[in-house]
Amino acid sequence: MSNYSKNIWFNGEVVPFEKGQIHILSHCIHYGTGVFEGIKCYDTPKGPAIFRLKEHMERLINSGNNYNMKIPYSVQELCSGTKELIKANNLKNSYIRPIAYYGYDTLGVHPKNCPVDVAIGTLDWGAYVGKDALKRGAHITISPWKKYQSKSFPASTKSSGTYLNSLLAVQDAKSRGFDEALLLNLDETIAEGSGQNFFIIKDGIFHTNDKNANILMGITRETVLTLIKDLGMEYKIEDITQEDLYNADEAFFTGSASEITPIRKIDNHEFSGGRAGELTLKIQELYYNIVRGKNNQYDSWLTYV
Ligand SMILES: Cc1ncc(COP(=O)(O)O)c(C=O)c1O
Incomplete structure (x- = not known):
């Protein structure tokens, strides 16, 4: 996938793209139990800048709360993680996709002790509608x-x-x-x-x-x-x-x-x-x-x- 960038932020760490993997029996795959965001970073005269980052991360946490999914990172930690990732990927313009989801533990619909995993990916995505x-x-x-x-x-x-x-x-x-x-x-x-x-x-x-x-x-x-x-x-x-x-x-x-x-x-x-x-x-x-x-x-x- 050529338009995906080379690193992923995964549960607090920047790791190579290939390491951003989850188990096939993760709760989210079966029931769509994830919350996510879509954010853009633009090239500006003062270097890359992320548009309304804080508001997006606040909405991510709020989306999680609506499903009783407690995201184990603060808005500030998610914002710093995003900045770290953009730097590691050496990007000017990019689309940023944070996602929090129920990982692997049970396949009952009630997520019980499923961990809440969090990842942030970036990709080179042009005009969405065209x-x-x-x-x-x-x-x-x-x-x-x-x-x-x-x-x-x-x-x-x-x-x-x-x-x-x-x-x-x-x-x-x-x-x-x-x-x-x-x-x-x-x-x-x-x-x-x-x-x-x-x-x-x-x-x-x-x-x-x-x-x-x-x-x-x-x-x-x-x-x-x-x-x-x-x-x-x-x-x-x-x-x-x-x-x-x-x-x-x-x-x-x-x-x-x-x-x-x-x-x-x-x-x-x-x-x-x-x-x-x-x-x-x-x-x-x-x-x-x-x-x-x-x-x-x-x-x-x-x-x-
Ligand atoms: C269903 C839906 N409505 C509206 C929006 C626009 O939201 P925002 O301006 O926060 O990106 C999106 C974008 O993700 C969406 O998926």
Whole structure:
């Protein structure tokens, strides 16, 4: 796997890639009992910097707590481990994947004494939805698969097993030639993408939903809301209906891996004349300047390695 980097942080130590192995009877393999994060490190004029590292590690620990999984490292230890790994791998731009999971002890669904193991990997991952989508906008589809509901799983945690829902949606979308899927809730309001939060813009006002819509409360979503406010523009947080969607001027996805991905078309319906929207591209440009260390106003969001 050429795009994986040469070391892994595994239970507190940086070890060679090949040593990052687990037993086939580990609990997580059978029941998806893991929680994880997706973080990005960008090359900046002051060297590699990790975007909103602390917030991601806080969410990781919180995701674990939702499943009574006590992660045996503090936020600070996980942040230092990540920095150590980036240095050891000599990386400028990379995607960072921390994961905590139940290891090997029992195969009962109740994890009893299964250890909580923690690993951090890095990889060279380009544009998540596609390079072209970042510039020209993605063509997405409404998924026939509904988003799982918070009453069944805590949707605002990032947990391995629940991504089977996302997998069905994105597999279906790709098999029908689309770039991504948009999942609806059981009541037909919009939830989110398979790995992204969702925004629309109507008459210059941004709209996105919140945890009432069974979404992961994205760190990029929160970043974008801050930028909208700082730019003196307005946003509304409320459920988004399909009617809102089809009446929107622009639409876009947000996510650490997807960054700000404009949406040019959903099924047969075009936004902004079938192109990436103007306001979307404005937010995208600001976002790139921030993550690439070219805007000092938001320097506190960067952890320099
Ligand atoms: C289902 C889902 N929603 C939203 C997001 C966006 O979250 P964030 O901006 O914190 O990366 C992700 C990204 O991992 C995701 O998988």
